[in-house]
Amino acid sequence: xxxxxxxxxxxxxxxxxxxxxxxxxxxxxxxxxxxxxxxxxxxxxxxxxxxxxxxxxxxxxxxxxxxxxxxxxxxxxxxxxxxxxxxxxxxxxxxxxxxxxxxxxxxxxxxxxxxxxxxxxxxxxxxxxxxxxxxxxxxxxxxxxxxxxxxxxxxxxxxxxxxxxxxxxxxxxxxxxxxxxxxxxxxxxxxxxxxxxxxxxxxxxxxxxxxxxxxxxxxxxxxxxxxxxxxxxxxxxxxxxxxxxxxxxxxxxxxxxxxxxxxxxxxxxxxxxxxxxxxxxxxxxxxxxxxxxxxxxxxxxxxxxxxxxxxxxxxxxxxxxxxxxxxxxxxxxxxxxxxxxxxxxxxxxxxxxxxxxxxxxxxxxxxxxxxxxxxxxxxxxxxxxxxxxxxxxxxxxxxxxxxxxxxxxxxxxxxxxxxxxxxxxxxxxxxxxxxxxxxxxxxxxxxxxxxxx
Amino acid sequence: xxxxxxxxxxxxxxxxxxxxxxxxxxxxxxxxxxxxxxxxxxxxxxxxxxxxxxxxxxxxxxxxxxxxxxxxxxxxxxxxxxxxxxxxxxxxxxxxxxxxxxxxxxxxxxxxxxxxxxxxxxxxxxxxxxxxxxxxxxxxxxxxxxxxxxxxxxxxxxxxxxxxxxxxxxxxxxxxxxxxxxxxxxxxxxxxxxxxxxxxxxxxxxxxxxxxxxxxxxxxxxxxxxxxxxxxxxxxxxxxxxxxxxxxxxxxxxxxxxxxxxxxxxxxxxx
Numbered sequence: 043x044x045x046x047x048x049x050x051x052x053x054x055x056x057x058x059x060x061x062x063x064x065x066x067x068x069x070x071x072x073x074x075x076x077x078x079x080x081x082x083x084x085x086x087x088x089x090x091x092x093x094x095x096x097x098x099x100x101x102x103x104x105x106x107x108x109x110x111x112x113x114x115x116x117x118x119x120x121x122x123x124x125x126x127x128x129x130x131x132x133x134x135x136x137x138x139x140x141x142x143x144x145x146x147x148x149x150x151x152x153x154x155x156x157x158x159x160x161x162x163x164x165x166x167x168x169x170x171x172x173x174x175x176x177x178x179x180x181x182x183x184x185x186x187x188x189x190x191x192x193x194x195x196x197x198x199x200x201x202x203x204x205x206x207x208x209x210x211x212x213x214x215x216x217x218x219x220x221x222x223x224x225x226x227x228x229x230x231x232x233x234x235x236x237x238x239x240x241x242x243x244x245x246x247x248x249x250x251x252x253x254x255x256x257x258x259x260x261x262x263x264x265x266x267x268x269x270x271x272x273x274x275x276x277x278x279x280x281x282x283x284x285x286x287x288x289x290x291x292x293x294x295x296x297x298x299x300x301x302x303x304x305x306x307x308x309x310x311x312x313x314x315x316x317x318x319x320x321x322x323x324x325x326x327x328x329x330x331x332x333x334x335x336x337x338x339x340x341x342x343x344x345x346x347x348x349x350x351x352x353x354x355x356x357x358x359x360x361x362x363x364x365x366x367x368x369x370x371x372x373x374x375x376x377x378x379x380x381x382x383x384x385x386x387x388x389x390x391x392x393x394x395x396x397x398x399x400x401x402x403x404x405x406x407x408x409x410x411x412x413x414x415x416x417x418x419x420x421x422x423x424x425x426x427x428x429x430x431x432x433x434x435x436x437x438x439x440x441x442x443x444x445x446x447x448x449x450x451x452x453x454x455x456x457x458x459x460x461x462x463x464x465x466x467x468x469x470x471x472x473x474x475x476x477x478x479x480x481x482x483x484x485x486x487x488x489x490x491x492x493x494x495x
Numbered sequence: 496x497x498x499x500x501x502x503x504x505x506x507x508x509x510x511x512x513x514x515x516x517x518x519x520x521x522x523x524x525x526x527x528x529x530x531x532x533x534x535x536x537x538x539x540x541x542x543x544x545x546x547x548x549x550x551x552x553x554x555x556x557x558x559x560x561x562x563x564x565x566x567x568x569x570x571x572x573x574x575x576x577x578x579x580x581x582x583x584x585x586x587x588x589x590x591x592x593x594x595x596x597x598x599x600x601x602x603x604x605x606x607x608x609x610x611x612x613x614x615x616x617x618x619x620x621x622x623x624x625x626x627x628x629x630x631x632x633x634x635x636x637x638x639x640x641x642x643x644x645x646x647x648x649x650x651x652x653x654x655x656x657x658x659x660x661x662x663x664x665x666x667x668x669x670x671x672x673x674x675x676x677x678x679x680x681x682x683x684x685x686x687x688x689x690x691x692x693x694x695x696x697x698x699x700x701x702x703x704x705x706x707x708x709x710x711x712x713x714x715x716x717x718x719x720x721x722x723x724x725x726x727x728x729x730x731x732x733x734x735x736x737x738x739x740x741x742x743x744x745x746x747x748x749x750x751x752x753x754x755x756x757x758x759x760x761x762x763x764x765x766x
Contacts, residue, residue: 084586211611387618390680430628494586
């Protein structure tokens with residue numbers, strides 16, 4: 043028996059211990075044989091190169107290998123493991139070895155030198171027990187109906203090493219989660235418990251996509267020393283876990299959900315104190331803060347149109363105050379946010395979609411760095427050619443408040459069943475104080491090859 | 496001797512009766528209108544539920560072939576039909592899944608799960624003339640599964656022919672109005688319907704401008720658990736030169752399919 047086979051047998055015993063909790067079934071030789079016959083291996087191999095147009099230099103030359111193993115177990119149980127080996131010759135996105143302090147130790151990547159990292163992306167066990175469906179382990183949970191920007195899709199944090207340019211399924215950070223879905227007639231109640239204290243992976247200050255917008259980062263006053271304190275990060279297994287629930291139903295043609303999440307916001311609040319004296323010092327103390335998120339989603343089709351949307355009310359959100367005389371540099375407010383999207387596919391092989399995002403701060407605080415009402419629009423146009431061999435699309439994201447935005451034209455061609463090539467551009471525009479404008483010198487041309495194994 | 500003579504007479508009577516009955520039946524079916532033939536096609540037993548594997552081969556005009564392996568389930572709930580298709584191979588479309596609730600009177604509800612987005616998306620059911628995920632079948636073709644959209648067309652029997660050694664009626668179907676024609680993408684369809692088992696053996700379609708569009712050929716028809724079943728469907732698109740072949744296998748009408756297969760949760764979780 044090969045080493046791989048021994049590993050799988052060992053793994054099958056671990057899984058059977060899991061399953062024996064509910065099924066009291068210790069693996070027999072027959073079970074092992076059945077497991078072997080139901081192992082499925084696949085992988086993605088991808089190369090990406092991005093060239094910075096303004097800086098006239100390569101942003102990344104990246105190789106990704108994503109193996110996936112699926113095992114079907116007796117009694118409708120399943121096990122999935124997805125890994126990722128990633129190498130980047132340029133090392134501009136995460137120069138050196140990033141600290142990964144935002145991630146819990148069990149969710150961190152293994153860094154092999156400055157250029158290679160290895161990650162266990164997903165590792166979960168699934169089982170149906172009566173009307174309940176269990177998914178236990180490291181996984182992604184995706185809520186919401188919006189594309190391109192996130193409102194309720196906040197269960198999992200995100201890796202911002204390429205801002206929002208990477209695919210969400212790849213930039214979303216999977217978390218160790220207990221996920222149960224209980225079917226009650228036509229309604230599904232999902233309950234989630236996330237003891238994994240992992241939050242957004244934010245680029246460090248020397249990274250290409252480091253945040254610089256005053257909407258996100260306080261500006262240090264001139265002539266003042268800066269003292270950045272370590273992040274006050276939650277670390278209690280039970281007390282600091284996130285909890286969530288979602289009710290999903292299909293009523294009269296409408297897909298409806300009601301969502302609730304009690305969670306730590308994934309970006310730490312930057313509390314600021316100013317110490318006067320012969321050498322004034324600004325001390326920044328980053329701390330993660332709790333929030334309740336209550337919301338819902340809807341979607342329905344009307345002729346050639348699909349109407350979809352989501353709404354969320356968040357308590358205790360913190361926003362930067364630029365005034366250096368402010369007591370702690372941040373103010374707290376509840377936030378009501380929503381997105382309405384309209385998709386149209388009235389022309390053959392063509393898909394058009396518009397979305398309106400709006401965020402309202404419930405408390406009127408004119409001193410904040412951001413506006414009370416923040417509006418963003420998105421527009422997506424896609425056309426398929428040659429029986430879907432060739433797909434051309436453009437995504438345009440526009441901030442109505444700051445006038446900045448992002449345009450992303452892309453074309454992809456399926457050369458063979460398992461071989462796809464693509465090329466695209468990411469063009470940021472607008473003032474550098476804006477969320478998108480801060481990267482206006484990072485415009486890039488990107489090409490990639492994707493090979494399925 | 497007398498006993499043998501009686502037996503001969505009895506056999507003669509039975510044979511003549513059978514011949515008369517067959518002739519009457521044939522005469523009756525000869526008088527069927529186009530609409531009645533279409534109704535016979537739709538009345539054909541296709542089982543309450545079915546599970547099956549489907550390999551989709553898509554061949555472009557230069558002969559380059561793409562292959563998709565899927566597993567599908569279909570179940571009737573009275574007049575409502577629910578269908579789900581899971582993509583198994585190749586890797587770049589693996590875990591893509593398509594679910595439809597087909598209602599007799601109102602627009603269908605349809606969802607698509609795209610693994611790259613990890614989201615179930617609602618899709619518009621009016622795009623029934625659009626081509627289904629790169630094939631030469633439209634969403635409507637996929638949904639109908641060999642049955643006919645009786646309410647969308649006016650029907651006329653225009654002749655008879657032998658297709659694949661089987662006697663067939665030739666039925667012309669014209670969309671009831673321009674709007675329906677535009678939705679379906681067809682200006683006219685000529686169906687060749689097997690007069691014995693009431694299956695469409697061939698369908699030739701024209702676009703709304705009257706140009707030859709597609710020919711669908713149904714092959715490898717034989718019974719599975721007493722239900723006549725097509726195992727190969729071939730489509731030639733005359734405008735693009737693109738061809739699609741559907742190959743069905745592991746067809747099972749008898750085991751049954753549980754209701755929870757036809758849910759958005761199932762779409763997301765996959766097989």
